[in-house]
Amino acid sequence: MATQGGRTYNVPSPHPNSETPGDKDKMFPQDAIDALNSLQTPYAIVEARRKAGIRPDAASIAEMHEYLRRIGYTSSDLDRLNVLHVAGTKGKGSTCAFAASILLHYQRAHKIPRKIGLFTSPHLIAVRERIRINDVPVSEDIFARYFFQVWDKLGEAEEREGQRIIDQRLDIPMPTRPVYSRYLTLMSYHLFLQEGIDVAVYETGIGGEFDATNVVAHPLASGISTLGIDHVFALGDTIEKIAWHKAGIMKAGSAAFTIEQVPEAAKVLQERAKEKGVALKVLGVDPRLKSVNVRPDALFQKKNASLGIALAEVALQKIDPNFTPDPSALSKEFVDGLEKVVWRGRCEVKAEGPIIWHVDGAHTVDSLKMATKWFAGECAKRTGPKVLVFNQQGRDEAIHFLEGIISSLKAQGQGTFEHVVFCTNVTYASTGYKRDFVNHQHDPAAIKALTAQRAFAEKWSSLDPTANVAVVPTIEDAINYVRDLSKAPLGEGETIQAFITGSLHLVGGALGILEGADAL
Ligand SMILES: Nc1ncnc2c1ncn2[C@@H]1O[C@H](COP(=O)(O)OP(=O)(O)OP(=O)(O)O)[C@@H](O)[C@H]1O
Ligand SMILES: [Mg+2]
Ligand SMILES: [Mg+2]
Numbered sequence: 001m002a003t004q005g006g007r008t009y010n011v012p013s014p015h016p017n018s019e020t021p022g023d024k025d026k027m028f029p030q031d032a033i034d035a036l037n038s039l040q041t042p043y044a045i046v047e048a049r050r051k052a053g054i055r056p057d058a059a060s061i062a063e064m065h066e067y068l069r070r071i072g073y074t075s076s077d078l079d080r081l082n083v084l085h086v087a088g089t090k091g092k093g094s095t096c097a098f099a100a101s102i103l104l105h106y107q108r109a110h111k112i113p114r115k116i117g118l119f120t121s122p123h124l125i126a127v128r129e130r131i132r133i134n135d136v137p138v139s140e141d142i143f144a145r146y147f148f149q150v151w152d153k154l155g156e157a158e159e160r161e162g163q164r165i166i167d168q169r170l171d172i173p174m175p176t177r178p179v180y181s182r183y184l185t186l187m188s189y190h191l192f193l194q195e196g197i198d199v200a201v202y203e204t205g206i207g208g209e210f211d212a213t214n215v216v217a218h219p220l221a222s223g224i225s226t227l228g229i230d231h232v233f234a235l236g237d238t239i240e241k242i243a244w245h246k247a248g249i250m251k252a253g254s255a256a257f258t259i260e261q262v263p264e265a266a267k268v269l270q271e272r273a274k275e276k277g278v279a280l281k282v283l284g285v286d287p288r289l290k291s292v293n294v295r296p297d298a299l300f301q302k303k304n305a306s307l308g309i310a311l312a313e314v315a316l317q318k319i320d321p322n323f324t325p326d327p328s329a330l331s332k333e334f335v336d337g338l339e340k341v342v343w344r345g346r347c348e349v350k351a352e353g354p355i356i357w358h359v360d361g362a363h364t365v366d367s368l369k370m371a372t373k374w375f376a377g378e379c380a381k382r383t384g385p386k387v388l389v390f391n392q393q394g395r396d397e398a399i400h401f402l403e404g405i406i407s408s409l410k411a412q413g414q415g416t417f418e419h420v421v422f423c424t425n426v427t428y429a430s431t432g433y434k435r436d437f438v439n440h441q442h443d444p445a446a447i448k449a450l451t452a453q454r455a456f457a458e459k460w461s462s463l464d465p466t467a468n469v470a471v472v473p474t475i476e477d478a479i480n481y482v483r484d485l486s487k488a489p490l491g492e493g494e495t496i497q498a499f500i501t502g503s504l505h506l507v508g509g510a511l512g513i514l515e516g517a518d519a520l
Pocket of ligand 3: 092093120122203
């Protein structure tokens with residue numbers, strides 16, 4: 001048992017580093033995941049904070065600096081990581097993946113950079129996906145080793161120094177360890193520094209200004225991907241307020257890039273850049289992409305790729321004296337990096353007998369419209385009934401996502417879904433969540449009662465009374481529902497076009513089931 005932020009919870013025993021002296025190197029990977037899950041803010045506290053209007057602010061950054069100090073580093077140590085820092089509402093992960101993939105292919109040809117770190121969120125199949133070295137998620141053992149090193153350092157620091165109150169407003173001591181995503185960020189710094197990473201590509205968690213990744217004071221470059229409305233509680237309810245947060249990752253003395261944004265967002269980014277003395281460069285779609293096969297072949301992805309190229313170029317200019325960008329053409333390493341990038345759970349197509357699964361983790365109004373457009377394009381290649389599997393847990397506004405899906409499908413001349421299935425993000429029918437997906441942040445009663453799913457179903461039926469709408473408890477049930485549909489006879493040459501979307505948790509769980517894989 002241990003306490004964290006006033007809570008008592010079980011750290012699965014034996015906790016390798018504290019309870020088995022003399023056996024310090026023995027790690028229990030699953031214990032790390034359970035201990036990490038215990039750092040999730042429970043639903044009741046999430047709600048209490050929401051009601052009290054407590055959002056991430058400058059104190060969150062001050063706390064992060066304190067945690068960093070407690071594990072033995074200062075912000076200037078992070079300069080060694082040569083960080084490329086990416087914020088944005090959509091396209092962050094994809095942009096980071098492009099930049100890291102370019103660096104990886106460059107490395108294969110030139111042996112430089114030696115080690116590329118990639119920190120992204122959320123995870124799709126396993127939490128250790130969030131921390132990669134040379135494109136490979138860190139192993140379970142490495143994850144557990146660094147996880148518990150940070151765990152123990154923070155525990156020891158508190159024993160030595162006592163608790164500190166950083167957030168005066170709350171008048172409660174800083175928790176022994178930061179919450180889930182912040183803990184992973186902290187741990188990534190330790191892991192990357194210990195592993196001697198030469199370039200680290202960092203995706204922000206939420207926002208920018210007060211995000212845990214923003215203790216990096218001197219990134220090589222910052223990139224701001226497409227801005228839109230999301231996380232309104234933490235960031236504000238207008239595009240201007242959201243842009244203000246994202247602009248917080250730009251740093252004086254570091255390069256800064258963005259792509260074309262809606263005018264209100266562009267204005268705020270430029271104002272903030274000016275305040276900081278940063279020359280923010282607005283990139284159009286890189287003309288050198290003309291002969292590059294970026295997938296999906298969509299404007300948004302070309303914007304992400306353009307940003308990724310600019311970031312990778314800055315990094316290579318810093319670390320390889322022999323590198324000079326060629327403004328007229330992309331080298332083979334860049335083209336390979338862009339074409340061979342793997343970014344799972346986005347616009348994936350998987351054939352399974354008579355079912356063609358289309359999987360995309362979009363979970364905002366705009367990205368869902370985009371993903372539906374992509375799905376419609378895929379449907380145009382085949383005939384057969386269309387089925388939607390959808391969930392979005394814990395966000396009331398998600399009910400409005402549904403209209404966008406319907407209108408976007410219609411706009412592409414694709415009619416409507418014959419079947420629509422709503423499920424929770426609980427992975428399995430019999431055993432519940434996969435360990436990497438345990439989630440304490442949503443209302444357990446609402447999940448059990450399928451409250452959100454029933455509301456979605458009602459809404460869908462009112463928008464499209466012709467659809468067969470079903471509500472099922474788990475992802476596995478939803479997949480089996482579609483598989484059962486495929487047992488009914490289909491027309492000549494027909495397949496079922498199934499579209500799984502609305503949540504990365506849903507999509508990650510679904511991919512795990514479809515591939516029969518419990519690990520990466
Ligand atoms: N530039 C973009 N504009 C709009 N939609 C995008 C853009 N880039 C990606 N998307 C859509 O958003 C989904 C998620 O993309 P990605 O993982 O790159 O975004 P992210 O910013 O990391 O999102 P998250 O908030 O989940 O971390 C993709 O599947 C795609 O449908
Ligand atoms: Mg997001
Ligand atoms: Mg992401």
